[in-house]
Amino acid sequence: SLSIYFNKSITIAEKLQNEKFSIPEAIVTRWNSQFLTVSKVVDIPNTLLNDLLNEQKKTELLLSTKDLAVLREFISIFTLFAEATTRTQAEQSISISLVGPSILAIYYDLENESRICKHTKPLCHALMTSLLARFGGFLLNLEIPVDDHVKHRNTFNLFSDDIFLVASFLDGQFRLRWIIQSALPLDTKDRLCEKIKNLVALWAFQLIGCNTDNQDGNVTQAEVTTSTVDNVLLCTKDICDGGGLTPKRKSLFSYCEAPQTESKKLRVDAMNEIKEEIMLFLKDPRYETSLIFDKKNHFPYLHRLALRVLCVPATSAPAERIFSKSGLLMTPHRSRLSTDTLSKLTFVKCNVTLIC
Template sequence: MVTISAALPCVLSLNNHLTRMLNSVRQLTGLVKVLQRSLKHRFKGIFVNVGMEESDEHSGQLPFSETIYMFSALLDPNFCLFWLDHDVLAAEDVKRKVKEKLLDMTMSEMENVSFPVGSSSGEDEQEEPPAKTAHLFMGYHKKKKQHVTSSAMTELNAYIKVASEEDETDCIKFWSRHMKDFQKLYHFAMRVLGVPATSAPVERVFSHGGLIMRPNRSRLTANTLSNLIFLKCNTVLE
């Protein structure tokens, strides 16, 4: 299950909801302001990255300022760039700059993705056919159209168009279906979307390990313990 992609849209949507509440409720406005202020402080890195807050040069590393939150939201077809249009409460020129910066960073990452051995990058080299023997009127034949490989920009724009038109709610199924259509973007998406949003899944792995490695099973080898934990944590895949 993909979880990292929901972090940024959830924070921005919650902030948008609190902003609307300030304009509609008459009571408890102080509570709403405190909640919104706390949200912006806790996730300040996200608000700075989308142009809704100014960065303090002396604050050091801001919380949640990593670009993976923007990358994952973009690469999840359920969110894509919808959060930028609906929940980024900033001027249109600010939104445009954020969008351009995000797309530029994504294309740069796509170019740096290394493809696994045996996979195709969409730029397979085709063997040239053997030269034909010269004959009369040989030069009259039409030239064959050369194969033009899609650039990172073309692939990214095509993905955004498809994501805005399809109603697929399962991110994994979407990328499984389009892995050959957006090969460069697919490999980058698998790297980004595989990151868990919290440490809870990792903590559950250690919990399973503690339940398996009991005092009466102290002679288990490291390899056997690793295999048992793997099977226990992946029983839902059966």
């Protein structure tokens, strides 16, 4: 009500502008715009706000001390939500790596807010319930306990994919810091750090398989597991020791076949190189998102993996904006555009910065 009235009243709008304040009108379809409106209202000194309302005889809009306390708690609760909404909807920057650190930070922030809030505890509990229902699968991967009744929600496993762990590691600003500096127990942090490093190594190793033995690219994640890598290491050890091998069947043109020992040795060497890259990547003093791309010659295996993983958008917002731009092109004056023409015009409009 305040924002609507203030935007309609020229007198109040001018007085606020003279004091370097403004209250943007909230957009119903964008919750973070409502958060911004409330933030701007709280930023205005209460005496100034109430004086302006008294002058206009709008006493029903006056904010009491309790009202301000409730609004401040509201802002404190939703601050991280608003930041996550804005950052994960970016178009020209990496966003998938923000998902894991954002969910973990919001989870512990809600736990903290539920302890210190006086007026908005029910809101905190409702948000926590929703968070567990939507992101419970991811939190379970971080060894955070989740009630059994929540696990039956159809949205529980939407974010249980390991890509959210791998993507955050490949982002130079996060790597393992979002785990190490979190409120997780120390032993849990150690296990998660090892788990993430092993996942990254396996995914990078899988890409080597795609580029060598499987040129068609039809290699699934399930085909490369920890046991697969262990088997490679054990087989190579047996070869070096000269034991554990069955006699090779004779065949024509056996001299044309590539020796298995060399192939397996290359795989073991590649895994060792990947693990060394991971250690060097963790020790690099730069904390920038683009680190793995700026130093792609130093981290060739991780760079190849980053090209696959970090191109995934965190939300559907970039795709939705494309439809919005198409809607602006298809106006009543241009109602006879063919599907092909509309598609081409949309492509040009969305990539005009790259074309010019």
